[in-house]
Amino acid sequence: xxxxxxxxxxxxxxxxxxxxxxxxxxxxxxxxxxxxxxxxxxxxxxxxxxxxxxxxxxxxxxxxxxxxxxxxxxxxxxxxxxxxxxxxxxxxxxxxxxxxxxxxxxxxxxxxxxxxxxxxxxxxxxxxxxxxxxxxxxxxxxxxxxxxxxxxxxxxxxxxxxxxxxxxxxxxxxxxxxxxxxxxxxxxxxxxxxxxxxxxxxxxxxxxxxxxxxxxxxxxxxxxxxxxxxxxxxxxxxxxxxxxxxxxxxxxxxxxxxxxxxxxxxxxxxxxxxxxxxxxxxxxxxxxxxxxxxxxxxxxxxxxxxxxxxxxxxxxxxxxxxxxxxxxxxxxxxxxxxxxxxxxxxxxxxxxxxxxxxxxxxxxxxxxxxxxxxxxxxxxxxxxxxxxxxxxxxxxxxxxxxxxxxxxxxxxxxxxxxxxxxxxxxxxxxxxxxxxxxxxxxxxxxxxxxxxxxxxxxxxxxxxxxxxxxxxxxxxxxxxxxxxxxxxxxxxxxxxxxxxxxxxxxxxx
Numbered sequence: 264x265x266x267x268x269x270x271x272x273x274x275x276x277x278x279x280x281x282x283x284x285x286x287x288x289x290x291x292x293x294x295x296x297x298x299x300x301x302x303x304x305x306x307x308x309x310x311x312x313x314x315x316x317x318x319x320x321x322x323x324x325x326x327x328x329x330x331x332x333x334x335x336x337x338x339x340x341x342x343x344x345x346x347x348x349x350x351x352x353x354x355x356x357x358x359x360x361x362x363x364x365x366x367x368x369x370x371x372x373x374x375x376x377x378x379x380x381x382x383x384x385x386x387x388x389x390x391x392x393x394x395x396x397x398x399x400x401x402x403x404x405x406x407x408x409x410x411x412x413x414x415x416x417x418x419x420x421x422x423x424x425x426x427x428x429x430x431x432x433x434x435x436x437x438x439x440x441x442x443x444x445x446x447x448x449x450x451x452x453x454x455x456x457x458x459x460x461x462x463x464x465x466x467x468x469x470x471x472x473x474x475x476x477x478x479x480x481x482x483x484x485x486x487x488x489x490x491x492x493x494x495x496x497x498x499x500x501x502x503x504x505x506x507x508x509x510x511x512x513x514x515x516x517x518x519x520x521x522x523x524x525x526x527x528x529x530x531x532x533x534x535x536x537x538x539x540x541x542x543x544x545x546x547x548x549x550x551x552x553x554x555x556x557x558x559x560x561x562x563x564x565x566x567x568x569x570x571x572x573x574x575x576x577x578x579x580x581x582x583x584x585x586x587x588x589x590x591x592x593x594x595x596x597x598x599x600x601x602x603x604x605x606x607x608x609x610x611x612x613x614x615x616x617x618x619x620x621x622x623x624x625x626x627x628x629x630x631x632x633x634x635x636x637x638x639x640x641x642x643x644x645x646x647x648x649x650x651x652x653x654x655x656x657x658x659x660x661x662x663x664x665x666x667x668x669x670x671x672x673x674x675x676x677x678x679x680x681x682x683x684x685x686x687x688x689x690x691x692x693x694x695x696x697x698x699x700x701x702x703x704x705x706x707x708x709x710x711x712x713x714x715x716x717x718x719x720x721x722x723x724x725x726x727x728x729x730x731x732x733x734x735x736x737x738x739x740x741x742x743x744x745x746x747x748x749x750x751x752x753x754x755x756x757x758x759x760x761x762x763x764x765x766x767x768x769x770x771x772x
Contacts, residue, residue, distance in 0.1 A: 266331075267304040269323045270295055276313040276320065277353045280386040294352035298345075299324075299333055318393045321346045344457045348450065350388045351459025357447055360462045374516045377475075377542070380464060381485045384477045387460040391417065395481055399680060403736020407571055408546045410736045411672040414679050417480045439494040442535040444474050463490075466513070468506040482667060482674055483543035489519060490537040497524040497536045499619055501591035507538065507623035508583040508630055517542055520622035520633075522666045527639040527648040528618065528746070530665040539666055546671030547571055547633065548624060556763045560770040561589050568759060572743040572751060573669060574636040576763075579629045586630050593634055594619050596769050597762075605758035606649060607748055608640055616640045620669050635669050638748045652742045658707040659738045664746045673739040682708065683735070687727040690715065711738075 274291060277283045283291050289306070296304065314320070325342045328334040334345055360383065368376035384390045394417040402409040435452065438445035444463060451457030456479075463474040472492035477485065489510065503521055510519045519540035522530030552567030556576065564585055569575035576593065580586050598617045601609045609617050620635040638650045645653060652661055660675055667674055685705050689698045690712060700709045711734075716722070719730055744751060749759035 264323050264327075266299070266301070266324065266327045267308055268310065269320050269327070270299075270304060271308050271310040272313045273317060273320045273324070273349070273353070275310045276317055279313060282353050282355070282383070282386055291353055295349055298348050298352060299328060316393065317350065317388050321349065321388070324349065340453060344451055344453075346388070347457035347459050351448065351457075354387045354460045354462065357462050361464055364464050373514045374542075377485060377487070377514065377517070380462075380475075381477055384462070387462075389458075389460045389462075390477055390479055390481060398482075401732050401736070403733050403739070405737065405740045407740065408549050408671070410546055410739055412675065412732070412736050412739060413482060413673060414675050414677060415480070415482075416677045416680060440532060440535050442488070442490045442532055442537050443494055444490070444492055466510070468509050469502055473506070478539075481541075482672060483541055483545075485517070485542040487517065487519075487540045488537055489540060490535060494534070495536050497522065497529065497533050499524045499594060499621065501587060501594075504587040504590040504594075504621060504623075504632065505583070507621060508587055508632070510538070510540070511623050511625050511630065512583065514540070515625045518545070518548065518622060518624040520666050520670070521620065523618045523620045523635075523637045523639075525615070525618045525637070525639045527641070527651055527663060528620070528637040529639075529663065531663070547575065547622075548670065550575075550671075552577055556767075558589070558767050558770055560767075561585060564589055568763070569633065571671075571747075572740055573747040574749040574759060576634045576636070578632045578634065579626060581629060583630055586632055590619075590621065590632055590634060592770060593766065596766050597636060600762060600765070602758050602761060605749060605755065607638055607758070611640065620666060622666070622670065636748050637746075650746050650748055653745050655710070656738055656742050656745070658711060659735060660742060664742065668739075668743070669746075671743075673736075673742075675735070675739075679735075683728075683731050686712065687724075687731055691722055691724045691727050 270292060273295070274288055277291065278285060278288065292304070292306065296302070325334060325346055328345060329337040334341055364376050364380050367379055385392050397416040399414040399416065401412050403412060435455070438449060441455070446458045447461050447463055449455070449458040461476065463476045466473045466475050466489065474490050474492060476488050476490070478488055499521065507519050507521065511517065517540045519538050521538050524533065526533070547569070550569050550571050553570040554568050556566040556568060558564065558566050563582065564578055564580040566576060566578050569577050578586055578589060597619060598615060599609050600617060601607055609615070616638045618637050620637055622633040622635070624631050640649050641647065642649050645651065647661065652664065659679070660673070682705050685702065686699065686708055689695050689702070689705070692698065695716065696709065696712060699712050700706055715730070715734060722730065749755045749762070
């Protein structure tokens with residue numbers, strides 16, 4: 264392998280994928296030479312083949328860069344900064360990408376436009392498909408349908424050298440956050456990923472400028488992020504509902520939703536208003552309405568309680584305006600609603616606890632809004648949140664339940680891959696409980712291990728992996744039930760009915 268050969272292979276790949284055209288070859292080559300501090304190569308070298316992914320070529324170039332002093336450290340953080348800079352040499356200017364998207368949208372349709380943009384984001388290595396392929400994924404049957412479980416192995420952990428080096432790096436406030444439009448083309452640094460190969464598509468929602476991009480660590484098909492053009496905090500409001508419904512008017516093949524806007528029940532980035540969407544049917548979307556809710560002030564809207572471990576009201580109707588108006592009325596009422604018998608308190612002093620996680624989609628000609636009721640109150644028994652994963656399930660997941668998990672797709676920490684392998688081996692070995700209790704890597708699972716051995720006394724090496732996957736899925740179902748404000752037992756559902764009755768009375772006043 265020579266660096267000359269790998270550069271030409273990368274150029275061949277880019278032309279084959281139509282990232283660049285033949286007329287761009289010399290320009291792109293020179294850009295890459297500049298990045299690698301090379302003054303010349305053999306431009307007459309002919310390469311007639313290249314892989315369907317740039318990963319292998321980039322790995323070879325990065326290895327060369329480290330061996331030849333162009334890469335100061337051979338760790339994942341530094342390698343990511345350099346390979347993104349190289350791919351940025353091959354990525355079209357934003358205006359050209361936008362023009363092509365809009366042309367496809369107008370001539371072929373929204374679905375073709377997003378599919379092409381998604382493929383482009385993969386081809387330029389912004390979406391790192393090689394890492395995403397490492398994620399583990401399975402389905403667990405439950406009474407609510409099949410829960411989707413993923414163990415996230417695609418997002419690299421910060422290496423110790425990069426963490427140490429970052430402490431001496433001058434702090435930067437540009438861009439304000441990872442979701443700002445200013446990330447397009449940004450070189451990045453040790454505490455901020457490089458984004459030279461990121462492109463965004465402008466989308467107007469309610470006469471304001473928003474932008475569509477894809478997540479670099481997609482958890483489902485065409486995992487999109489729709490972000491506000493200004494760095495403003497998330498806030499669920501009438502405008503939120505109207506924007507979600509306008510988006511699915513423009514992109515009817517996508518769902519779109521927002522995390523809640525309060526700590527504990529909200530997403531990981533509350534400082535920048537954004538949505539998540541994509542082309543995926545989540546388990547919650549497949550769940551059916553188990554009982555209707557008649558809201559007499561809105562006779563044209565069909566409403567009902569969804570059969571789901573969390574507390575979900577579904578609205579369906581032909582009028583965007585009417586759905587937005589009703590959703591806002593429900594949000595306003597819910598913000599002030601308390602039911603001490605159900606442990607639902609709207610306020611502690613002046614601190615607000617109630618909000619909503621909204622999701623919009625099309626159902627044929629109908630608009631559909633799922634309104635997931637959330638409450639972020641903490642108690643002495645549950646200091647991380649009463650309607651948050653409880654302590655007994657923290658060995659699997661203790662992070663916030665955000666939009667994706669609300670809809671039935673668990674994004675579990677990468678540590679679980681090794682932990683489940685170790686646990687499975689010990690469960691079918693000698694003295695399993697003693698060995699699990701004394702292994703600091705998995706001792707957190709000891710109570711779970713005891714219950715598994717009681718439930719499955721005939722565990723074998725042939726069955727243990729499937730059992731563990733199923734039981735993780737059932738724990739995720741339990742996690743969602745912890746996050747539900749109205750529990751699935753008789754008392755909880757009676758409380759849900761009290762809420763909808765009070766809502767109907769309020770709307771009629």
